[in-house]
Amino acid sequence: MIKRVLAALLALSIAAPSALARTPADPAAAFGVRESIRSIALSPDGRMLAYVEPAAGQGAVLYTVDLAGGGVARPATRADGLEQRLGGCDFVAARRLVCQIFVVGRFEGQEHIRTVSRMVALDADGANVQVLAARNNANEHYQRFWGGRIIDQLPATDGQVLMIQQFIPSDRTGSRVGSRAEGVGVVRVDTRTLRMSTVEQPNGDAAGFITDGRGNVRMMLMRPLNDSTGNVSNRIGIRYRRAGSNDWESFGTYEIDPITGRARSGAFPVAIDPQLDAAYVFEKLDGRDALYRVALDGSMRRELVASHPSVDIDGLIRIGRSNRVVGVSFATERRVGNYFDPELRRLAEQLHRALPNLPMIDFVDASEDESKLLIRAGSDSDPGRYYLYDRATRQLNELMLVRPELENVPLASVRPVNYRAADGTMIPGYLTLPPGSSGRGLPAIVMPHGGPGSRDEWGFDWLAQYFAHRGFAVLQPNFRGSAGYGDAWYQQNGFRSWRTAIGDVNDAGRWLVSEGIADPSKLAIVGWSYGGYAALQANVLDPALFRAAVAIAPVTDLQLTRTENGAGRAARDFVGSGPHVREGSPAQNAAAIRAPVLMFHGTLDRNVGVRQSRLMRDQLREAGRPAELVEFEGLDHQLEDSAARTRLLRDSDAFLRRTLGIQ
Numbered sequence: 001m002i003k004r005v006l007a008a009l010l011a012l013s014i015a016a017p018s019a020l021a022r023t024p025a026d027p028a029a030a031f032g033v034r035e036s037i038r039s040i041a042l043s044p045d046g047r048m049l050a051y052v053e054p055a056a057g058q059g060a061v062l063y064t065v066d067l068a069g070g071g072v073a074r075p076a077t078r079a080d081g082l083e084q085r086l087g088g089c090d091f092v093a094a095r096r097l098v099c100q101i102f103v104v105g106r107f108e109g110q111e112h113i114r115t116v117s118r119m120v121a122l123d124a125d126g127a128n129v130q131v132l133a134a135r136n137n138a139n140e141h142y143q144r145f146w147g148g149r150i151i152d153q154l155p156a157t158d159g160q161v162l163m164i165q166q167f168i169p170s171d172r173t174g175s176r177v178g179s180r181a182e183g184v185g186v187v188r189v190d191t192r193t194l195r196m197s198t199v200e201q202p203n204g205d206a207a208g209f210i211t212d213g214r215g216n217v218r219m220m221l222m223r224p225l226n227d228s229t230g231n232v233s234n235r236i237g238i239r240y241r242r243a244g245s246n247d248w249e250s251f252g253t254y255e256i257d258p259i260t261g262r263a264r265s266g267a268f269p270v271a272i273d274p275q276l277d278a279a280y281v282f283e284k285l286d287g288r289d290a291l292y293r294v295a296l297d298g299s300m301r302r303e304l305v306a307s308h309p310s311v312d313i314d315g316l317i318r319i320g321r322s323n324r325v326v327g328v329s330f331a332t333e334r335r336v337g338n339y340f341d342p343e344l345r346r347l348a349e350q351l352h353r354a355l356p357n358l359p360m361i362d363f364v365d366a367s368e369d370e371s372k373l374l375i376r377a378g379s380d381s382d383p384g385r386y387y388l389y390d391r392a393t394r395q396l397n398e399l400m401l402v403r404p405e406l407e408n409v410p411l412a413s414v415r416p417v418n419y420r421a422a423d424g425t426m427i428p429g430y431l432t433l434p435p436g437s438s439g440r441g442l443p444a445i446v447m448p449h450g451g452p453g454s455r456d457e458w459g460f461d462w463l464a465q466y467f468a469h470r471g472f473a474v475l476q477p478n479f480r481g482s483a484g485y486g487d488a489w490y491q492q493n494g495f496r497s498w499r500t501a502i503g504d505v506n507d508a509g510r511w512l513v514s515e516g517i518a519d520p521s522k523l524a525i526v527g528w529s530y531g532g533y534a535a536l537q538a539n540v541l542d543p544a545l546f547r548a549a550v551a552i553a554p555v556t557d558l559q560l561t562r563t564e565n566g567a568g569r570a571a572r573d574f575v576g577s578g579p580h581v582r583e584g585s586p587a588q589n590a591a592a593i594r595a596p597v598l599m600f601h602g603t604l605d606r607n608v609g610v611r612q613s614r615l616m617r618d619q620l621r622e623a624g625r626p627a628e629l630v631e632f633e634g635l636d637h638q639l640e641d642s643a644a645r646t647r648l649l650r651d652s653d654a655f656l657r658r659t660l661g662i663q
Contacts, residue, residue, distance in 0.1 A: 039088035046367030213322030258570030444518030450529035452494025479504035602635030
């Protein structure tokens with residue numbers, strides 16, 4: 001439960017956590033509950049906190065707290081999770097917020113699952129609600145579909161923002177009509193009155209814009225260009241403006257991976273530094289993402305900001321309402337933050353000394369003058385806690401816990417490991433052993449990550465920690481096909497290069513056995529999304545290795561993935577064509593699978609349709625193999641429902657214990 005009264009906490013220094021360990025009465029419920037904070041923000045004056053807390057089902061409530069006026073959390077708005085869901089919320093003024101409201105479902109006249117969103121502004125007490133996707137007052141023949149996206153909070157203003165909007169001409173009844181003027185543009189909106197003005201006229205060639213955080217639009221991303229055959233390619237054009245100019249100039253192009261969103265080649269712009277008059281771009285260096293700074297004064301002068309010989313530079317560290325870039329982050333065995341800003345670098349070092357057991361420290365938000373900082377700190381065995389730091393008084397005060405249900409529950413340490421694949425390649429991964437375990441002869445789980453354009457990192461993982469709590473050793477491999485290690489490691493992605501990726505996953509299981517960690521008769525595999533695909537396909541590749549498989553929202557048929565839910569060219573290109581489509585599909589090779597299979601899937605999954613699991617169940621049963629499927633009505637890919645996640649954990653644990661013969 002989030003602490004409702006914060007005033008007393010703010011007057012105290014950090015209290016040491018209780019040393020009294022406890023065991024939750026219902027472990028599945030304690031680990032399965034959603035994080036207590038969906039999003040959290042600090043007001044520009046540093047006097048107010050706003051956070052979104054999960055409610056029943058997929059519901060959520062926005063609470064606001066006047067830190068200087070009693071510290072009592074009060075509800076400002078809520079969403080039931082059925083008709084609408086509440087996303088993140090941010091302050092745009094001292095007492096004014098903007099939140100994302102979205103709906104997932106099949107809409108009238110549409111066959112496929114879609115997500116529709118709106119941006120909604122409201123006061124901290126819930127008053128003066130304004131839907132920012134209202135009709136354009138300047139031209140009633142335009143209606144702006146979707147909710148737009150805020151690209152600049154205009155720190156020097158009070159409640160005004162710049163938003164990217166898609167303009168689609170309509171007649172007075174709201175019906176769409178054709179026009180050359182339709183496209184993507186930028187509007188300046190007063191979130192209190194909806195008074196607006198056009199900053200960038202709608203441009204049919206534009207796909208997005210980047211500002212300098214001070215209200216100046218400096219870069220425009222273009223729609224994909226046609227390739228030599230006349231088909232739409234994945235190559236994006238970029239234009240930029242010099243400071244003080246309205247003229248667009250060519251910046252270059254980049255080719256985007258439509259699934260991962262990362263650049264395959266070229267310079268991918270992510271931010272602009274107004275003081276240096278330069279753009280930060282990600283670009284390949286020796287096959288790995290590096291960060292460069294490119295001057296916007298017309299010289300196009302480039303300098304390398306950060307690179308690493310083993311992993312991608314994959315994140316910017318930003319702070320404040322202007323999203324000021326203050327550093328970069330990357331993940332080796334653990335995620336590392338390198339700060340450009342010397343004051344924040346010193347502060348980060350001080351925080352690490354003050355919180356030695358919480359090495360994962362992030363600056364979540366800041367007041368406009370950056371005198372007050374909202375900080376999240378955690379570790380592999382601490383789900384995380386939020387602090388408020390006052391730079392003037394040098395006080396650091398704990399506000400709330402990310403997972404209060406697990407406070408004082410003994411959690412497992414996570415250890416980076418490397419194991420040898422069949423071809424001799426060393427594969428990195430993370431091993432989680434039950435607290436207090438000797439690490440010998442245990443029931444064990446290989447848990448491949450989703451994606452496949454993703455990777456596991458050192459830190460708290462509720463799935464791995466639950467199974468460790470229940471006595472399992474858990475190994476999370478970053479198999480070839482994972483992102484973060486450069487192009488050579490990513491290969492062609494985990495579907496096209498499935499034999500290598502799944503081979504690495506299976507070698508993780510063999511390593512657990514060879515090291516004596518796993519009892520070979522009690523070895524299982526559990527995965528979500530692509531990890532669910534890997535859990536199934538691993539049993540096709542080596543039917544004798546795993547004794548049970550749990551697949552959550554799994555891909556099971558690659559041909560179906562190429563066509564389901566209105567999949568476009570991006571999905572078809574990602575999966576590819578050829579023999580691997582059938583050979584790499586668990587549903588097409590169900591007869592090879594010997595292990596009992598348990599699957600879970602939401603019926604409104606827009607990433608991987610529930611048809612995938614239904615097909616797998618039917619194919620397994622037709623082949624005479626044991627298979628169960630639990631469907632969660634109305635839930636999507638992430639199963640954002642505490643009751644559903646609790647059942648997932650409880651049923652998975654019971655299934656594994658029954659199948660593996662664990663008492």
